[in-house]
């Protein structure tokens with residue numbers, strides 16, 4: 001799936017009208033001095049505005065897209081929160097401390113302890129607030145989760161309509177504040193600059209509208225909640241040290257909030273913890289590409305029949321290791337974060353479905369067969385292994401040696417990498433090579449803040465009046481070099497809520 005900026009821009013009037021939310025003009029917004037200007041009306045910006053308004057603050061939301069909501073339009077909306085009302089009702093014993101321990105375990109101690117502590121403490125109140133305002137979770141939730149490293153407790157839940165279920169609650173809660181005039185939403189306008197006084201204290205935000213005209217807005221406090229940079233290949237490579245291969249994220253995730261923070265003395269951290277997801281089948285050969293389908297690689301759900309090889313034809317991972325993290329770290333080390341699933345005709349017939357749908361909708365075995373038949377990018381078939389390797393771009397000698405080693409090890413019951421599940425050899429053609437790529441939905445680098453969510457300089461001193469929340473802080477802060485389930489949506493929402501509810505002192 002490819003999502004264009006245009007789709008979200010032309011949604012402007014329609015979406016706002018459908019929600020009954022009145023949007024402001026830049027000129028009207030510029031007439032007032034606001035207690036708080038929120039830059040980015042998404043998952044963290046909307047709760048910041050709602051809770052600040054509840055405390056009596058006047059709030060201007062500046063939103064680059066044509067509609068409020070940000071990543072919530074696309075996100076699966078999976079959240080992790082410990083000690084929630086939902087857990088108590090289901091008899092699940094859980095605490096923020098256990099959540100904290102899980103995050104530090106999964107992140108191998110690389111997450112930021114201060115911010116993780118803040119996040120696990122803030123999660124349940126924010127989650128319970130969603131529930132109290134009509135949010136409904138899917139049947140059987142919360143769960144320990146199987147799409148990332150599982151948690152030790154069932155604390156992982158998401159809405160019946162993914163991220164949009166969260167957005168429904170946020171829109172409903174925001175509407176009365178917009179109606180009363182306490183909050184104004186300026187959509188289709190990008191924040192392009194921050195204004196400040198001679199001490200460096202932030203005084204407001206400059207926006208650029210669809211006609212290119214700039215307008216200056218005065219705000220006593222400014223919260224940067226403009227999301228990450230996953231849709232900006234240049235920034236992605238700059239911070240994460242590798243190009244982005246896929247295009248599956250929100251088109252307004254351009255990292256502009258980070259640039260704004262940098263322009264007034266902030267600093268960026270965390271990119272070295274870049275951790276991709278595993279198993280995307282790409283639609284094109286050119287990067288970044290849309291994702292056509294996914295491979296089922298989590299052994300507890302589908303034990304592997306195939307082998308995985310790198311460009312040199314060698315295996316690089318014990319394929320039946322029951323860990324997403326192991327797969328993600330293994331692919332991260334490979335050239336262009338890509339590898340191939342290798343199998344033969346007998347495995348194709350006997351094994352459970354390998355490919356599943358993903359961003360482009362459902363996928364069946366018939367789709368896989370058709371993809372090989374048509375020779376779609378990523379799908380290679382040949383009668384012998386050497387031709388397969390040549391066609392797919394794998395080293396032929398390496399692949400031949402690897403298949404022989406694997407088959408010999410299997411026959412002897414001693415796999416070189418310690419794999420246990422080896423139901424069938426890779427024996428006779430036709431042979432198949434399915435190219436897999438890493439994929440990413442998250443920005444690991446972000447603006448440095450302290451535990452009060454004040455944007456700081458590299459020396460730790462806060463930039464007066466400037467706060468930040470959401471993915472713009474960088475996912476490494478809450479995940480280290482791992483993908484911790486629900487630790488982006490939930491903290492974005494709960495940090496936004498914290499800013500509005502208590503962290504911003506409107507009297508200071």
Ligand SMILES: Cc1cc2nc3c(=O)[nH]c(=O)nc-3n(C[C@H](O)[C@H](O)[C@H](O)COP(=O)(O)OP(=O)(O)OC[C@H]3O[C@@H](n4cnc5c(N)ncnc54)[C@H](O)[C@@H]3O)c2cc1C
Nearest residue numbers: 040042043044064070071075078191227252470471488489
């Ligand atoms: C497909 C997908 C699935 C995901 N699934 C999960 C999941 O299940 N669990 C999980 O934890 N995480 C998930 N994530 C990540 C998670 O959704 C995000 O990290 C999180 O919602 C980000 O919230 P945010 O408020 O920081 O940013 P956003 O919700 O993106 O909001 C930022 C807003 O700022 C606006 N903006 C940007 N630049 C400017 C500017 N210059 N001026 C004004 N406005 C601007 C944007 O248009 C946007 O509306 C997923 C992400 C994607 C893309």
